[in-house]
Amino acid sequence: ELEFFCKPGTDLEWFKYWKDYCWNFLLNLGVQQDSLRMRDHGEEELSFYSNATSDIEYLFPFGWGELWGIADRTDYDLTKHQDHSGQDMSYLDPTTNEKYVPYVIEPSLGADRVALAFLVDAYDEEELEGGDTRTVMHLHPSLAPYKAAILPLSKKLSEKALDVYADLSKKFNIEYDEAGSIG
16 A cells, blocks of 8 residues: 555545546556446445545456555544654645645555456457367566567577577566477
8 A cells, every 4th residue: 555645635636646547557557447447435435534435446257346445534644643652743845834734645455456357357268270278368568477488499499599588588587498399
């Protein structure tokens, strides 16, 4: 989770910014938009200290589940810390000399849930000739553990393949495997 501090009165503007940022972050890493929804919490769901809370939910094979919660927690956290610690949590704006306890916008992401969403969206089965099926993971390049694989078809090509591997591995995370080579 992240705690973003802002001036009271600007919190709803920043809350919208973080909702949009989190939504676009998921789309930019390959999560399909039709698998996502933004659910704004109703008044009856809001915590007593919250001005606004929204969840980005994902349609897993087992149903909708929260990926990312974004909450406008007002000054509750810092004020409570200040009350219990005795330490002043105020911020002094150097431009205006205004002193205030910042409001907190908290985007909170479940790493395990978002990893599962990336895998679910990347999963694909391709029908091959002869009725066979191949399972493929279409991961976004930013998420793919390997950017390329060097797979020489023949052991005669191993030396050249190793040269290519040596060059590419300086810049990319790649894999080399000659296990399937013929003779």
